[in-house]
Amino acid sequence: MVKIQCQRRNTRQRQVVLEELRASFSHPTAGDLYRTVVARMPQISLGTVYRNLEILQESGQAIRLAGCTGQEARYDGRTDPHLHFQCCKCARISDLDTMLPLLDELVGTTVEGHEVTAYQVVLRGTCRACGSSR
Amino acid sequence: MVKIQCQRRNTRQRQVVLEELRASFSHPTAGDLYRTVVARMPQISLGTVYRNLEILQESGQAIRLAGCTGQEARYDGRTDPHLHFQCCKCARISDLDTMLPLLDELVGTTVEGHEVTAYQVVLRGTCRACGSSR
């Protein structure tokens, strides 16, 4: 059951997927990224985008977002610890700059017997755009 | 774009789905619940389980869990605010009793222009069972 770590190669496809992910602030799905990337590399396939997002995530260059499970997966090219806000009306996800030092302090400790190495937080409600347009 | 709220009925199927969800501590998927429920109601269909989980979630009787998006959706019948821990090895999700008052204080306020009404937190790492079995 041990996962073998192989020597990753820096392919053009992987570079472009990461570039487009970093250039996006909309927390895109694999399909969103595919549509963006295919404009630059018409021959790339959706399967390759999925495979590369998985690899980028494993290597810490991308984050698969926490949010409601069971939806299309969303990714974030911003890897520093930060909170997310998801609007219940428009479903858009925003990065927040607000810090919660208490959470950072949990990392590296044991909580109720479990070793914590990372965390993700999603605040929900009505976003600025949806709230002001009422 | 306004969602019409209709008068929900208390069907036997909905009752049983909620009962089994509350009796489970494994944060089951719709498929998990279907397999449990079908033992009591052999004629129930998977579509009905999906529809009822959606309705229970809307009415606040169940929560669709935060976790990595893009996985099979998981539900929780425990609706009081609490943190979750997901193990990176076995993927199991545990409820935590640890409180973060700071997060509770954000509810009802506006953060960076967004009105916060709820939050979900997932801590990740190695759970007690996986950590002790190394």
Add this chain to the structure above:
DNA sequence: ATCGTTGCAAAATATTTGCAGTTGA
């Protein structure tokens, strides 16, 4: 030359939906 990666297409998995009949209030 090696072996990780790719494109393609099919398969697998997960969720939603149309419809006709059923049922709770």
Add this chain to the structure above:
DNA sequence: TCAACTGCAAATATTTTGCAACGAT
């Protein structure tokens, strides 16, 4: 009564995978 709900099955949506060719190191 009658609109919400159900079972069924088909349709969609999302993700993974087998395979032969390709390409980074």
